[in-house]
Amino acid sequence: MEILVEKDYKNMSKKAAFLIREAIKEKPDLILGLATGSTPIGTYEELIRMHKEEGLDFSKVTTFNLDEYYGLSPEDSQSYRYFMEDTLFKHINIKKENTHVPDGLVKEPNEYGKIYDKMIEEQGGIDIQILGIGRNGHIAFNEPDDELILSTHLTGLTEDTIEANSRFFDSIDKVPTTAITMGLGTIMKAKKIILMANGKNKTEIMGELLKGEKVSTKLPASLLLLHPDVTIIMDEEAAELYKK
Numbered sequence: 001m002e003i004l005v006e007k008d009y010k011n012m013s014k015k016a017a018f019l020i021r022e023a024i025k026e027k028p029d030l031i032l033g034l035a036t037g038s039t040p041i042g043t044y045e046e047l048i049r050m051h052k053e054e055g056l057d058f059s060k061v062t063t064f065n066l067d068e069y070y071g072l073s074p075e076d077s078q079s080y081r082y083f084m085e086d087t088l089f090k091h092i093n094i095k096k097e098n099t100h101v102p103d104g105l106v107k108e109p110n111e112y113g114k115i116y117d118k119m120i121e122e123q124g125g126i127d128i129q130i131l132g133i134g135r136n137g138h139i140a141f142n143e144p145d146d147e148l149i150l151s152t153h154l155t156g157l158t159e160d161t162i163e164a165n166s167r168f169f170d171s172i173d174k175v176p177t178t179a180i181t182m183g184l185g186t187i188m189k190a191k192k193i194i195l196m197a198n199g200k201n202k203t204e205i206m207g208e209l210l211k212g213e214k215v216s217t218k219l220p221a222s223l224l225l226l227h228p229d230v231t232i233i234m235d236e237e238a239a240e241l242y243k244k
């Protein structure tokens with residue numbers, strides 16, 4: 001595991017975008033796993049800049065997003081599909097048919113999850129998976145629990161996550177309580193994982209995670225300690241306890 005501490009959010013974002021750019025240069029048809037939330041926004045901005053100013057080419061890149069709120073349509077401005085279009089896809093030359101976000105409207109989400117995983121496999125697997133982390137240690141929407149499901153599946157969200165994500169909604173009762181998420185098995189199959197964390201509300205969880213003493217389903221991100229190629233990029237605030 002490689003752990004990088006950058007001065008601030010901007011530098012963390014630039015570093016992640018740099019790693020993605022180098023990977024696309026090496027493999028123009030990169031399979032990229034993407035995340036939502038506020039953490040990767042700066043990375044997406046930097047990738048857009050690289051596209052516009054340096055001609056970084058996304059025309060052969062394929063993307064798979066980690067998760068989607070269950071029950072929200074792609075047109076819903078709170079959906080993760082909408083977020084991805086708005087924050088990244090519409091600003092770069094990626095082909096719409098090459099972008100994949102779980103469909104929040106499917107009738108049989110668990111069956112659909114297996115199809116989603118198969119699609120990833122058929123593309124040759126994810127080359128780089130971008131991850132944020134919830135303040136309770138969740139990755140994608142794999143919440144702390146006694147057991148973690150391996151494949152892409154329907155899951156309930158914890159109160160902590162609903163509360164944390166309510167900042168994007170008009171009120172907390174508008175936050176969906178379920179989501180379709182890649183499972184830990186899907187995520188762990190990615191060839192390389194880049195986890196980003198920034199700001200004070202991630203200090204505690206990053207301190208806990210990077211003690212690196214044990215894995216626990218109660219801290220889903222700790223499973224990443226078993227992955228052969230993980231790069232963690234933090235800003236100084238998130239790294240405060242790690243450095244102590």
Ligand code: GLP
Pocket residue numbers: 035036037038039040066067131132133134135139140141161165
């Ligand atoms: C959500 C997403 C996760 C994300 C997490 C952290 O719950 N499903 O993929 O990593 O929030 O969000 P943020 O980056 O806004 O802190």
